[in-house]
Amino acid sequence: MGSLNFDHPQKNNSAHMSGPLDLVELRRQGHMMIDFIADYYQNIEKHPVLSQVQPGYLKQRLPESAPYNPEPIETILRDVQDHIVPGLTHWQSPNHFAYFPATISTAGFLGEMLTTCFNVVGFNWMASPAATELETIVMDWLGDMLKLPNSFLFSGTGGGVLHGSTHESVVCTMAAARDQILSRIGEENIGKLVVYGSDQTHSVIQKVSQIVGIPSKNFRAIETTISSSFTLSPETLRLTVCSDMEAGLVPFYLCATVGTTATTAVDPLGPLCDVAKDYGMWVHVDAAYAGSACICPEFRQYIDGIEGANSFSLNAQKWFFTALDCCCLWVKNPSALTKSMSTDLEVLRNKASESKRVVDFKDWQIALTRRFRAIKLWLVLRSYGVANLRNFLRSHVKMAKRFEGLVRTDERFEVVVPRNFALVCFRISPSAISKANPTPSDEKCVNELNCKLLEAINGSGRVYMSHAVVGGMYVLRCAIGASLTEEKHVAMAWKVVQEHVDAILSLTMY
Numbered sequence: 001m002g003s004l005n006f007d008h009p010q011k012n013n014s015a016h017m018s019g020p021l022d023l024v025e026l027r028r029q030g031h032m033m034i035d036f037i038a039d040y041y042q043n044i045e046k047h048p049v050l051s052q053v054q055p056g057y058l059k060q061r062l063p064e065s066a067p068y069n070p071e072p073i074e075t076i077l078r079d080v081q082d083h084i085v086p087g088l089t090h091w092q093s094p095n096h097f098a099y100f101p102a103t104i105s106t107a108g109f110l111g112e113m114l115t116t117c118f119n120v121v122g123f124n125w126m127a128s129p130a131a132t133e134l135e136t137i138v139m140d141w142l143g144d145m146l147k148l149p150n151s152f153l154f155s156g157t158g159g160g161v162l163h164g165s166t167h168e169s170v171v172c173t174m175a176a177a178r179d180q181i182l183s184r185i186g187e188e189n190i191g192k193l194v195v196y197g198s199d200q201t202h203s204v205i206q207k208v209s210q211i212v213g214i215p216s217k218n219f220r221a222i223e224t225t226i227s228s229s230f231t232l233s234p235e236t237l238r239l240t241v242c243s244d245m246e247a248g249l250v251p252f253y254l255c256a257t258v259g260t261t262a263t264t265a266v267d268p269l270g271p272l273c274d275v276a277k278d279y280g281m282w283v284h285v286d287a288a289y290a291g292s293a294c295i296c297p298e299f300r301q302y303i304d305g306i307e308g309a310n311s312f313s314l315n316a317q318k319w320f321f322t323a324l325d326c327c328c329l330w331v332k333n334p335s336a337l338t339k340s341m342s343t344d345l346e347v348l349r350n351k352a353s354e355s356k357r358v359v360d361f362k363d364w365q366i367a368l369t370r371r372f373r374a375i376k377l378w379l380v381l382r383s384y385g386v387a388n389l390r391n392f393l394r395s396h397v398k399m400a401k402r403f404e405g406l407v408r409t410d411e412r413f414e415v416v417v418p419r420n421f422a423l424v425c426f427r428i429s430p431s432a433i434s435k436a437n438p439t440p441s442d443e444k445c446v447n448e449l450n451c452k453l454l455e456a457i458n459g460s461g462r463v464y465m466s467h468a469v470v471g472g473m474y475v476l477r478c479a480i481g482a483s484l485t486e487e488k489h490v491a492m493a494w495k496v497v498q499e500h501v502d503a504i505l506s507l508t509m510y
Contacts, residue, residue: 029073036077040085041092041484047085048461049093058087089464094484097493098466100261100289101481105321107383111376112323120372125358126350128372132359135162135374138381143330145295145386149307152330160330161364162373166288168366169313169329170208174253176336177282177310178212181252192250194218196240198232198267200260200470202286218249226471229417230263232256234271241279254283256309258302259290262468263417263425266290266302273308283309288327290421292319293397296390302420319481321392322380326373338363396422399490400480406494412501416473422480427473428453428501447474449504456500463493
């Protein structure tokens, strides 16, 4: 892999280290590791994007037990190259178009190094004042970039916190909403609480509902249709809520989505919040993927109506170049969160916390322990600035628009839903299949051929895409957003699609 030479490892200095944190070896091995990583990125296109290994491959390659004596870093890195890299699906490849991006950047990378360097356990302000205060600052910075109302910011009456995932953010907000309503109607009525989303809402909502004690039968995945681009209808929501109330149930939590997983559909926040307000429901807005784009003025419209919501989250680890893990959650009423999440351990008591002049983020999350995530987000914001971050996002949208145009110019394909951001959902059209084979074909046949197309594309190792099923249609998803992706990679991806559709349609003729 590039310039590193593992054939002649140096003398094993590990056996002579002064301790587990030997600064001489840290410097030497650190330089070697940076070279290894830079070489990996430089040569990443040489690897199949989707790993080609079979289940259980690694157990056959590695020893049955850990080494008794230390091994040199050169030997370890050679094993990483020979045994680990082949078993990776290369998410940072410029030809990775599956799922949603997991972006990385130089600043995000260096920020992660600082997070590990300090390795603080910032459960409260006193444990590391800078970690807490920097988090409050960067959450307000990013909130300002998104033009969130002051009611979501520390400079106003709200605030934000960095979590590890959307799952954690939803657990915290749903628990807060649950406790709020039960304080009014009694804990014995938890079985009456109902959670609402659409059939396009991420499955995390249903999973979290069960975690916080809501009966699985009380989760409503309201059906969406292609005629509304698979967005959640406020009218249908109202009808569903009214029906539940007539049955003696209690609506308490709605998840609206900006950029659904399958197609990046955008639910109408304003009208949905109006419905929720009429029935006293907590509204959480999940913008895990698309929220980052809303720092661009032309995309800010997609979160219009956010002032009616109670909480809002996006994943900086997806499309904001910050690297795993970094989920940003803002809440209007922090006290609702802390009432449900707070702990009062004697060992953690201190004058700063008791003064109520500081934030203790342990009370804004599930775990007690927390990483210094704020420093890597701070590095990203400072290293690139708002202007460059907007340009990075716009370049991805521009490439997606180009891919969409290529799809539309080929009569064998159709774009299934309008492109909102940098995801294109497409498929072989039923008419193209009918031309190739006049024998009548149903939706199942169309879906099977599109599934075969995706398998062929991914089996090539040249690109990696994923799929979704919406409205009964199997669609291919081309999500553009990897940090290294350029126009040439998008053109190549389309070429791969065309090559394989030619083969599949020719087989259909016989």
